[in-house]
Amino acid sequence: MTTMRPKIFGIAGWKNSGKTGLAVRLVTEFTRRGYKISTIKHAHHDFDIDKVGADSFRHREAGAHEVTIVSGTRYAIMHELRGEPEPSFEEILARLAPCDLVLIEGYKREPIPKIEARRLEAANRAPLAPQDPHIVAIAADHPVEDTGALTVFDLDDTLAIADFIAATVGLSEPAK
Secondary structure (H helix, E strand, O other), X not given: OOOOOOOEEEEEOOOOOOHHHHXXXXXXXXXXXXXXXXXXXXXXXXXXXXXXXXXXXXXXXXXXXXXXXEOOOOEEEEEOOOOOOOOOHHHHHHHOOOOOXXXXXXXXXXXXXXXXXXXXXXXXXXXXXXXXXXXXXXXXXXXXXXXXXXXXXXXXXXXXXXXXXXXXXXXXXXXX
């Protein structure tokens, strides 16, 4: 049985460029419209979703390869790499349950359609778009020039950005 690859769209940008805020607003908007949305967030540093001393933490510390925590409201699977290479973007995508759209935050170098978030307060303001042919639009909190044929949105215009993403990935009306 082959599974269809989900529709995916990325949000790229430098640190403090507004990626997370935009991602959260888009998830809220697409969910309001009736779509099932999943997200993948790439972290460039060691992170932990577990509390020191918790049972699951103790399982991992003991050497478990994967630890799954399950409750009546959610579950999480933590996979310890233990020296293995970071999984590829495609491997992570393949682990997600079926959904209408996967929003990707980070993974700036993946060949997926994405919008570049730009804020004046960003740590680095060098534009990504000129070097990345997969950037199909820009969302900024300031006037942007020299964008070529790219559509430019106000960073806070969530409705217009959501409409653009839906059209770009060919998102059909959600099932009622």
